[in-house]
């Protein structure tokens with residue numbers, strides 16, 4: 268059991284193929300990410316960025332080597348502990364049918380109203396929610412068409428903020444937002460990051476700029492690793 272987590276990550280000789288006889292997609296990757304670091308991952312299509320994120324999210328386990336959190340192999344963590352410590356914010360900012368309140372509290376159904384509101388305020392979506400006719404009771408399906416991509420992204424940030432994981436994985440949306448929304452999403456992201464460990468598959472230059480470290484992945488290998496200013 269790992270009741271609380273600092274958020275130190277380590278990939279050690281992490282190798283992955285999607286099927287036993289398939290090609291190696293990640294090749295003996297060695298990577299240490301200290302707790303609190305924001306890492307932007309960039310690289311051309313098919314390089315292995317999402318695969319790296321999926322190993323951390325435990326959609327898959329490594330074929331060889333290991334991935335560990337605070338020195339504990341992810342395979343030795345219970346699903347519940349992994350879920351508590353490592354959260355993935357999806358590219359599509361996926362909202363489930365139900366109310367906005369339910370969507371934010373997903374994964375923490377016992378959260379109080381004031382915790383939910385505090386999370387929404389923290390990432391900057393409380394006002395927009397209050398502007399909806401039914402506020403937090405708004406059904407995202409009925410209103411879904413009226414929530415913009417940026418608003419949906421902010422609500423998914425509030426969900427992640429409330430879950431309060433030590434490690435955050437974000438596969439950034441490629442779809443472009445208008446400039447005002449992009450600024451709000453950027454601000455929400457910075458607040459969500461706080462001092463968590465974060466692995467962000469970055470598509471926006473503004474995201475790369477706020478990272479502590481940028482990894483360039485090519486063909487399943489880290490080919491560059493440095494501060495954004497050095498790249």
Ligand code: ATP
Pocket residue numbers: 285292310311312313314315316317318319
């Ligand atoms: P993009 O920028 O397009 O999202 P990526 O860097 O995220 O690319 P990955 O999705 O990690 O790339 O893919 C790495 C390699 O693994 C590619 O060759 C891809 O075709 C392959 N791959 C990805 N998902 C699967 C899968 N489910 N089954 C088999 N091969 C896959």
Ligand code: MG
Pocket residue numbers: 316317318
């Ligand atoms: Mg990808």
